[in-house]
Amino acid sequence: MPFRIDDSGLLAGLARLERASSAAILSGLQDGADAGQAEMQATRAHGDQSSATRASYTAYVIGGGRTGASEAAAGYAAAQAALAGFQGHAGKALSQNSGVVLGPNERGILYTSFTDYQDKLETENAAEKAVIGPTVISQANENTARVARRLRSVR
Amino acid sequence: MPIKLVAVDAAFYAVLRTDSAGAAVRAALVGDGAAAVIWAADLKLTLPRPPFVALNVGPVVGKRQDVRQHTFTWFVYDDAPRRWSRIDAIIPLIEAAYPADAITFGDTNIVSISQPFTDFALGSRPARSIQFVYTTRR
Numbered sequence: 001m002p003f004r005i006d007d008s009g010l011l012a013g014l015a016r017l018e019r020a021s022s023a024a025i026l027s028g029l030q031d032g033a034d035a036g037q038a039e040m041q042a043t044r045a046h047g048d049q050s051s052a053t054r055a056s057y058t059a060y061v062i063g064g065g066r067t068g069a070s071e072a073a074a075g076y077a078a079a080q081a082a083l084a085g086f087q088g089h090a091g092k093a094l095s096q097n098s099g100v101v102l103g104p105n106e107r108g109i110l111y112t113s114f115t116d117y118q119d120k121l122e123t124e125n126a127a128e129k130a131v132i133g134p135t136v137i138s139q140a141n142e143n144t145a146r147v148a149r150r151l152r153s154v155r
Numbered sequence: 156m157p158i159k160l161v162a163v164d165a166a167f168y169a170v171l172r173t174d175s176a177g178a179a180v181r182a183a184l185v186g187d188g189a190a191a192v193i194w195a196a197d198l199k200l201t202l203p204r205p206p207f208v209a210l211n212v213g214p215v216v217g218k219r220q221d222v223r224q225h226t227f228t229w230f231v232y233d234d235a236p237r238r239w240s241r242i243d244a245i246i247p248l249i250e251a252a253y254p255a256d257a258i259t260f261g262d263t264n265i266v267s268i269s270q271p272f273t274d275f276a277l278g279s280r281p282a283r284s285i286q287f288v289y290t291t292r293r
Contacts, residue, residue: 119272120275120276123269123272123274123282123284124274124275124276124277125195125198125199125274125276125277126195126198126209126210126211126228126230126284127195127211127228127230127284128195128198128211133213134213134214134226137213137214137216137224137226138214138216140216141216141217141221141224
């Protein structure tokens with residue numbers, strides 16, 4: 001006589017766990033993005049002329065169906081608005097492809113700003129005014145912890 | 156007892172400035188040798204003869220109960236006509252000067268080498284950077 005068990009409940013539970021875990025990971029990364037963006041916008045590494053760089057510092061979650069398109073549009077708009085009519089320097093708002101390509105199961109946080117002189121801030125005078133690089137470094141470990149905390153709450 | 160930050164910074168800097176481990180780097184800094192090893196803050200002063208290297212001390216990361224990670228980045232500069240030829244020869248020498256046990260009480264590792272770039276704030280000098288992290292439990 002064959003021995004049969006009904007494992008449909010188990011499989012459904014595992015599927016729920018996978019969905020809940022994926023959501024928790026995105027929540028943890030969002031916590032990190034929020035903290036990273038706040039840290040960048042509060043930087044004292046450089047001052048403000050137009051405020052475009054500071055206003056457009058943006059950190060957002062990518063992967064798992066999140067493209068960051070709306071966050072990027074908001075960051076670009078902030079830089080554009082700050083530079084509209086500004087004549088203190090020739091910098092422009094800039095939006096370009098990040099070049100970041102994630103695999104289907106990869107998630108991440110993209111740190112950026114939307115001015116065409118950000119590269120100079122990150123490198124000139126031995127990175128004297130760098131913000132994005134140091135923020136990535138300072139947030140990396142804590143981002144792992146943030147995701148772990150969210151995963152611990154999965155039931 | 157935690158290590159003093161200034162002591163870690165000084166030890167990392169001394170590797171290239173005075174220690175035997177950095178002798179090959181100083182030899183490659185053909186203009187000013189050891190005097191071409193400077194802190195990034197001193198880029199505002201009179202620059203050494205190129206090629207020269209400048210140390211940027213980055214963030215220190217880690218909660219009290221965690222390991223601490225100190226970030227250091229050497230920027231290598233040269234004259235524009237030289238482009239990156241001498242810089243690209245110096246970068247591996249810097250990497251070799253920092254084995255895992257370069258700084259006591261922790262582990263030193265290379266994190267990244269930047270792409271070549273031009274530093275317009277320093278007279279359009281070609282430049283490249285090499286970043287390290289020093290990890291310690293103290």
